[in-house]
Amino acid sequence: MKISIIGAGNVGSLTAMRLAQAGLGDVVLIDILKDLAFGKSLDLEDARPILSSHYNIEGSEDINKIKDSDIIVITAGMARRPGMAREELFSKNSQILKGVSLNIKSLAQGAKVIVVTNPLDLMTILVLKVTGFKPNQVFGMGISLDAARFANIIARELKLSVNDIEAMVIGAHGEAMLPLPSHSKVKGVSLNKVITGERVEQLVKETIGRGAEIVAALGTGSAFFAPSAAIARMAGMIVKDEKKIIGACAYLDGEYGIKDICIGVPCRLGKQGIEKIIELDLNKEEKKAFLKSANKLKEQYSSITI
Numbered sequence: 001m002k003i004s005i006i007g008a009g010n011v012g013s014l015t016a017m018r019l020a021q022a023g024l025g026d027v028v029l030i031d032i033l034k035d036l037a038f039g040k041s042l043d044l045e046d047a048r049p050i051l052s053s054h055y056n057i058e059g060s061e062d063i064n065k066i067k068d069s070d071i072i073v074i075t076a077g078m079a080r081r082p083g084m085a086r087e088e089l090f091s092k093n094s095q096i097l098k099g100v101s102l103n104i105k106s107l108a109q110g111a112k113v114i115v116v117t118n119p120l121d122l123m124t125i126l127v128l129k130v131t132g133f134k135p136n137q138v139f140g141m142g143i144s145l146d147a148a149r150f151a152n153i154i155a156r157e158l159k160l161s162v163n164d165i166e167a168m169v170i171g172a173h174g175e176a177m178l179p180l181p182s183h184s185k186v187k188g189v190s191l192n193k194v195i196t197g198e199r200v201e202q203l204v205k206e207t208i209g210r211g212a213e214i215v216a217a218l219g220t221g222s223a224f225f226a227p228s229a230a231i232a233r234m235a236g237m238i239v240k241d242e243k244k245i246i247g248a249c250a251y252l253d254g255e256y257g258i259k260d261i262c263i264g265v266p267c268r269l270g271k272q273g274i275e276k277i278i279e280l281d282l283n284k285e286e287k288k289a290f291l292k293s294a295n296k297l298k299e300q301y302s303s304i305t306i
Helices: 010-021 036-046 084-107 120-131 142-158 198-218 225-239 285-301
Strands: 003-008 026-030 059-060 072-075 110-113 136-140 169-171 177-179 244-253 257-271 273-277
Touching: 003 010, 010 026, 010 036, 010 225, 026 036, 036 059, 072 084, 072 225, 084 120, 110 120, 110 225, 120 136, 120 244, 120 257, 120 285, 136 257, 136 273, 142 169, 142 177, 142 198, 142 225, 142 244, 142 257, 169 285, 177 198, 177 257, 177 285, 225 244, 225 257, 257 285
Parallel strands: 003 026, 003 072, 026 059, 072 110, 110 136
Antiparallel strands: 136 244, 169 177, 169 257, 244 257, 257 273
16 A cells, blocks of 8 residues: 655655654655655664564655555644644645645546645535545545544543443534534443533534644644554555444535545444445434534635635
8 A cells, every 4th residue: 555645744744754663655745845754764764673564655745656555644734822722724625625625636537635734624514625535535634533542542431441431423623623522421421421511512612622622732733653554544444444433524525414525423434435424313402403504614615715
């Protein structure tokens, strides 16, 4: 497999390290800044003897290096700053990703594309529309990270291993996400039966605000350890054709009663990319919140000029 990462910042470079160490394929790291990706690739190469792991990694500012990639990860763009909503990145990052998408369209038509750039849901449908790829080929990382955060917060609250928690989140990646206690489990038991009332609401609130909390604490930039782990997990599912369920920002064409927008839902991921969208049985309140999240994304996307 050839896996290209466009954007050699914290998320992109750490993703490159995880993919290379996991032996998922030959890794190409691309960044517009001269020698940035090249320097990081040399550093990652030097780690091979220490790790006793032989992997191939190349860094360059030449976008043509992505030619014939099997998987492309897009992390390029501006990062969030303290007090900044993901939607505020909309204008600048949409211009960056238009150019990236046209290059992908001409150089790697068979690639599965994982979008990470924020605002993630809007950037995912932008990449899908500009490339003209099939919907199963283009998807975003978003809610796999959100679900991991929810699981971690639940595990910390209950003083359990994160391996005992199955967390479910749907919706837009950001403040409009919808953590689902009714579909989340603790050792196989519904979270609503383990934690009730205001405490569940507080855990949901913490999950929704987790990204902003990290941005505020860092001062510059945003999270990168957990996002890169989520990207590597998705890439691994494709390379190994695992056909397992994971949250992804996917194009909906009637599922959940929603059409022509990309939003976070559970999906089965394999070598073809998104092989099936899983429709959860949502209650009335959950359906209303999910539709509200989708409609907001549609309004925002309508302002993009492609």
